[in-house]
Amino acid sequence: MKTFALPGTDIEAPNVVLGLMRIVDKSDNEVRDLMTAARDAGITFIDHADLYGPPYHGCERRFAEAMQLSSSEREALTIQTKCGIRQPGPYFDFSYEHIIESAESSLEALGTDYLDILLLHRPDALMEPDEVARAFDELEASGKVRHFGVSNHTPGQIELLKRSVKQPIVANQMQLSITHAPMIAQGIAANMQNLDQSIQRDNGIVDYCRLNDITIQAWSPFQAGFFDGPFLGSERYPELNAVIDRLADKYDVPAEAIAVAWITRHPARMQVVLGTTTPARVTAAAQGSDVPLTRSEWYELVRAAGYTVP
Numbered sequence: 064m065k066t067f068a069l070p071g072t073d074i075e076a077p078n079v080v081l082g083l084m085r086i087v088d089k090s091d092n093e094v095r096d097l098m099t100a101a102r103d104a105g106i107t108f109i110d111h112a113d114l115y116g117p118p119y120h121g122c123e124r125r126f127a128e129a130m131q132l133s134s135s136e137r138e139a140l141t142i143q144t145k146c147g148i149r150q151p152g153p154y155f156d157f158s159y160e161h162i163i164e165s166a167e168s169s170l171e172a173l174g175t176d177y178l179d180i181l182l183l184h185r186p187d188a189l190m191e192p193d194e195v196a197r198a199f200d201e202l203e204a205s206g207k208v209r210h211f212g213v214s215n216h217t218p219g220q221i222e223l224l225k226r227s228v229k230q231p232i233v234a235n236q237m238q239l240s241i242t243h244a245p246m247i248a249q250g251i252a253a254n255m256q257n258l259d260q261s262i263q264r265d266n267g268i269v270d271y272c273r274l275n276d277i278t279i280q281a282w283s284p285f286q287a288g289f290f291d292g293p294f295l296g297s298e299r300y301p302e303l304n305a306v307i308d309r310l311a312d313k314y315d316v317p318a319e320a321i322a323v324a325w326i327t328r329h330p331a332r333m334q335v336v337l338g339t340t341t342p343a344r345v346t347a348a349a350q351g352s353d354v355p356l357t358r359s360e361w362y363e364l365v366r367a368a369g370y371t372v373p
Contacts, residue, residue: 064105065352067332070276071231072210074141078327079349080108080336084115087122094129100342104349110336112145113165123172144169147184155187162198182212186220192227199230218271232277239281241325241368242294248370260371269331279333281326303367316350323351325364
């Protein structure tokens with residue numbers, strides 16, 4: 064498993080992360096087996112959110128109950144969680160009160176004294192940057208949160224935050240897969256007027272994050288689109304799967320590893336967030352960290368996914 068120094072932190076991070084949004088109904092043994100597979104593969108970075116359940120904080124609590132981490136086991140993990148989505152309403156909430164309440168509830172549910180990273184979940188159109196800054200300052204000063212980031216944010220939204228927030232924004236969690244890659248594909252086809260792919264939908268988020276030392280964390284790395292099923296093995300993507308299978312044979316890895324390798328090959332040093340609860344799939348996907356795709360192989364996957372490569 065390849066690791067890197069996560070900019071703005073003291074964390075040596077693996078480039079594959081275990082997302083735990085689907086464990087609320089899992090038994091203690093199932094959670095432990097999932098974590099064992101992750102740690103055996105070199106994954107020491109886990110991702111939660113207050114929203115993941117139900118109920119709220121349900122997956123955080125299920126993790127803590129199953130794992131019963133010792134102090135040394137806790138120190139060996141990077142625990143990240145998110146806040147800001149409220150259901151059934153008011154939907155999005157980056158108020159000072161909600162950030163503090165959510166962070167403290169996550170600490171209680173997880174059974175830990177601190178969060179390594181707290182992300183603001185989907186953007187709140189009613190955000191007041193000064194309120195966010197006050198919450199971040201209080202959480203940092205108390206030692207309850209060590210680092211901060213965002214999820215699904217544009218460059219402009221991050222710049223607005225940075226006007227008030229003094230802590231580095233260390234991560235931006237975004238949906239990214241070979242077939243859901245507007246943030247990459249647009250740049251390949253820039254200035255091609257008649258090509259839909261050239262329309263800028265992401266506001267240059269990849270280049271912005273690279274310029275500002277913000278690590279992109281790619282969620283849904285196997286999803287074809289926005290929760291409309293995986294592309295691996297799908298009859299909707301015969302050309303792509305043919306290329307993936309050929310490369311999997313070449314590198315002697317499962318197909319999941321090629322999908323992961325396509326993301327980790329990018330020089331932005333992205334992390335891939337896995338959402339599976341199947342230990343074998345965690346093991347399979349983690350192998351992608353060490354697959355050295357060539358430039359031609361990387362671009363071949365882009366073309367096979369249906370994007371134009373001029």
